[in-house]
Amino acid sequence: MKTKIWITGLAMATAMSVTAPVMAEGDVYIPMPVYRVGPYATGGTGYFGGIIDYYTLMNMKEGGVGGMNIIWNECETNYNDQKGVECYHRQKEFQGKQALFFDPLSVGISTSLVAQGRKDKIAIIAVNHGRTEGQRGDVFPYYFMPGINTYDEHSIITAYIGQLEGGMENLAGKKIVLLFHGSTYGREAVEFTHMLCEKHGCSSEAIEVPHPGNEQTSQWLKIRRSKPDYVVLRGWGVMNPVAMQTGVRMGFPISNLIGNIWSNDDGDVKPAGSSANGYQAITTHPTGRVAKVIDEIVANLYEQGKGDLEDKSRIGSNYWNLGVMAGVIHLEAVRVAQARFGADVNSAQVRWGFENLNLDTARLTELGANGLVPEIKTNCMDHVGGHQAKFMRWVYAETKWEVASDWIDGDVELSQAIIDAKAENAIANEGITPRDCNDPAQRDDFEV
Amino acid sequence: MIYRETGTFSTSYIEDRKLFPIPFDKWAMGVFLLFMVFVVPLIASDYWLAAHLIPILAYGCAALGLNLLTGMTGQLSLGTAGFMCFGAFFTFNIMLRSPEWMNLPLAMVLAGSVTGVIGVIFGLPSIRIKGFYLLVSTLAAQYFALWFFRSYPYFLNYATATVTLPDHHFDLFGIGDAFGVDMASFEAKYLLSLGIVCALALFAKNLMRSSTGRNFMAVRDMDIAASVIGIPVIRTKMLAFFVSCFYCGVGGALFCYAYLQVLGIRTFEMNRSFEILFMVIIGGLGSIAGSFYGTVLVYEFPILFSWAGDYLLGGAFDTAVVDNVAKILYGILIIALLIREPGGLAALWLTAKQKLRTWPFPH
Numbered sequence: 130m131k132t133k134i135w136i137t138g139l140a141m142a143t144a145m146s147v148t149a150p151v152m153a154e155g156d157v158y159i160p161m162p163v164y165r166v167g168p169y170a171t172g173g174t175g176y177f178g179g180i181i182d183y184y185t186l187m188n189m190k191e192g193g194v195g196g197m198n199i200i201w202n203e204c205e206t207n208y209n210d211q212k213g214v215e216c217y218h219r220q221k222e223f224q225g226k227q228a229l230f231f232d233p234l235s236v237g238i239s240t241s242l243v244a245q246g247r248k249d250k251i252a253i254i255a256v257n258h259g260r261t262e263g264q265r266g267d268v269f270p271y272y273f274m275p276g277i278n279t280y281d282e283h284s285i286i287t288a289y290i291g292q293l294e295g296g297m298e299n300l301a302g303k304k305i306v307l308l309f310h311g312s313t314y315g316r317e318a319v320e321f322t323h324m325l326c327e328k329h330g331c332s333s334e335a336i337e338v339p340h341p342g343n344e345q346t347s348q349w350l351k352i353r354r355s356k357p358d359y360v361v362l363r364g365w366g367v368m369n370p371v372a373m374q375t376g377v378r379m380g381f382p383i384s385n386l387i388g389n390i391w392s393n394d395d396g397d398v399k400p401a402g403s404s405a406n407g408y409q410a411i412t413t414h415p416t417g418r419v420a421k422v423i424d425e426i427v428a429n430l431y432e433q434g435k436g437d438l439e440d441k442s443r444i445g446s447n448y449w450n451l452g453v454m455a456g457v458i459h460l461e462a463v464r465v466a467q468a469r470f471g472a473d474v475n476s477a478q479v480r481w482g483f484e485n486l487n488l489d490t491a492r493l494t495e496l497g498a499n500g501l502v503p504e505i506k507t508n509c510m511d512h513v514g515g516h517q518a519k520f521m522r523w524v525y526a527e528t529k530w531e532v533a534s535d536w537i538d539g540d541v542e543l544s545q546a547i548i549d550a551k552a553e554n555a556i557a558n559e560g561i562t563p564r565d566c567n568d569p570a571q572r573d574d575f576e577v
Numbered sequence: 578m579i580y581r582e583t584g585t586f587s588t589s590y591i592e593d594r595k596l597f598p599i600p601f602d603k604w605a606m607g608v609f610l611l612f613m614v615f616v617v618p619l620i621a622s623d624y625w626l627a628a629h630l631i632p633i634l635a636y637g638c639a640a641l642g643l644n645l646l647t648g649m650t651g652q653l654s655l656g657t658a659g660f661m662c663f664g665a666f667f668t669f670n671i672m673l674r675s676p677e678w679m680n681l682p683l684a685m686v687l688a689g690s691v692t693g694v695i696g697v698i699f700g701l702p703s704i705r706i707k708g709f710y711l712l713v714s715t716l717a718a719q720y721f722a723l724w725f726f727r728s729y730p731y732f733l734n735y736a737t738a739t740v741t742l743p744d745h746h747f748d749l750f751g752i753g754d755a756f757g758v759d760m761a762s763f764e765a766k767y768l769l770s771l772g773i774v775c776a777l778a779l780f781a782k783n784l785m786r787s788s789t790g791r792n793f794m795a796v797r798d799m800d801i802a803a804s805v806i807g808i809p810v811i812r813t814k815m816l817a818f819f820v821s822c823f824y825c826g827v828g829g830a831l832f833c834y835a836y837l838q839v840l841g842i843r844t845f846e847m848n849r850s851f852e853i854l855f856m857v858i859i860g861g862l863g864s865i866a867g868s869f870y871g872t873v874l875v876y877e878f879p880i881l882f883s884w885a886g887d888y889l890l891g892g893a894f895d896t897a898v899v900d901n902v903a904k905i906l907y908g909i910l911i912i913a914l915l916i917r918e919p920g921g922l923a924a925l926w927l928t929a930k931q932k933l934r935t936w937p938f939p940h
Contacts, residue, residue, distance in 0.1 A: 165897035174897075205883060205896040210844065211632070214837060215880060218628040240739045241839045261737065313727075313738035313842065551737070558673065558734055560743035 152224040160220035162233040169208040178437040179452020195467040213238030246271040252480040262551035266512040270577040281539030301330035306357040311339040342368025369397035377404040394447040406525035421497035481575035509566035618764040626763040634770040635831035640856040640868040642824025648862035650817035651797030656718030658849035663692040664826025665833040689826035696822025739841035766835040861923025870922035
């Protein structure tokens, strides 16, 4: 009897194993280190759902990328560094094909892999976040943060506050409070916020909210005492809605509370209810069905029941749109590499592709992604490339974000000094020999 | 047939106190170690070394440390990850700020000793409080470690979140350059970890057979009775904290250097302490080998399950379903194991050994 059950089980398993992806000639392999369970599952399902939807669309529409069918498999990381490292080692090769790059959407996992990626010649991608000095491509050739970095983010927020005040010169004498999450992520902006205010003549104060941030009365009492003109919210998860509710309760005008890039999800504003009405936050990728490519995904995938999101109402949400944006960037890097090296590229060649992205408005329109993806132009010295963002405002009555500004550029000059200092520190202490980006031979050598 | 004592006679007390009194045991262990040292680095792929063997060794070292404290001496602790954090940060700082001749094993020993001293400080409350109350006070060590390294960025060399540990820290006495060996390869890291862990496990085994070890166990079983028969309870407890935290510190250093290759505070958050506590409980409190059995089970089970799920059902369900089912089965397995055998895997192994001794005639 028992044997029978075993045999049936085994037979079922074998039957189902047919659905597993099988590599063939003319395929490229991209690992998918997802997190669909755990406290950060909203981010994981949205982001990787967006990537998968975009890849699927490209497989249907163009037969993949440059004629090569895209194959991927999933590995569940739980947003856990150690599981992510295990997934990387498991996924860096699949059925004899090398992974083209690795994009885990996690500061912890991606920074853990900076050195390993270089050894294996696999680019590690961290869209809109990551180790800021990773911008220096000469020091970190296999690390990319397409979009914006933390310093861009805060200089753009300051520039937006300047716009709200009717000009940067009006910032003089104003007071800005940075309300930050008590973690390395939160602290990263403190020093730079002070630098920005020094430059523009405003005064700044940084107030820490201990993790997880579900009780902020004392912080907001402190804010009420120091009477700032603006509060910049550098939050994460539950801290965001609590900040909005407490701030409004204490009489702080919500329109003067500006959210950073991890305080801009629907999930951040919805729990705050009506308090969040008029809350503004930075974004690199406007939410909603803002680009042609999203309409195509809806028409070709979701209307045929092939989409990756289980909850269709999340189409156009912040994390899903970020995923589509990441998918566009990924495949564009592959195409750039294919243009130079031929269709069957390897991971080092795709690294070169990431380093030579040129997503301008014309190209983005061609890809159907204009309005969703910011202009990104990377090079050997700059692995970020975008340095610009927009702002959006939450409209409570319609439960949606409306775009509140045009593209605003980050203060790249101011951030460069501090990035350089950190990169020098890495050179001195991590045994890295930087390449010379002015030397064309070293610059164009894809296998650094 | 195997594990027979028949025909094995000890003719002196020294022989009677041998580590492996049964010849079969000795040979099996010897072959196993030779296999681990000479064969494994040749046949194992990067994936097996980097994602399985090295983390198991690092976790095993920390679990062994906790077992010495909790299993042998009966002092509950939830500060394991905090002590690992101290060990890892001090190792990095010693390597970073010392002259050329400093090498990784020595730095680990130094860092482990400092961690041991810190452990003694956090162990002081154990003089007065016991059991669950001590658990709360060791929890302070966990939070203190994270707060300390977050507040003093000097120890992270002023990096924002993490430091990539440089390859040149692995070179021992210029061996790498002299023989053209890559000392930072996974094979070399694996052998380094294996060497350190074997040495520490041997030391622990012998410690437990010495009078110090018997003092530990006397304190665990009943500290009032122990003090009545003349065992210095306070000194024994402090010594247990020192030794345990030394092991945890070295384990933390291995965890960062050999396994993650990155040093950061987030690695040592609270859940890591729980994970190691589970390893010790499942493996068997008070058993040296049990620490490693528990490590292997707790570390490998979720991976193997997701792996099997990947190969057999790949694509049929999404990873969330596979992952959640793995968690359910894992929970059931642990409950079943602890009901059937509260002594953990080590006790299970002892029973198996006993059965093998009398096989095939159990009566």
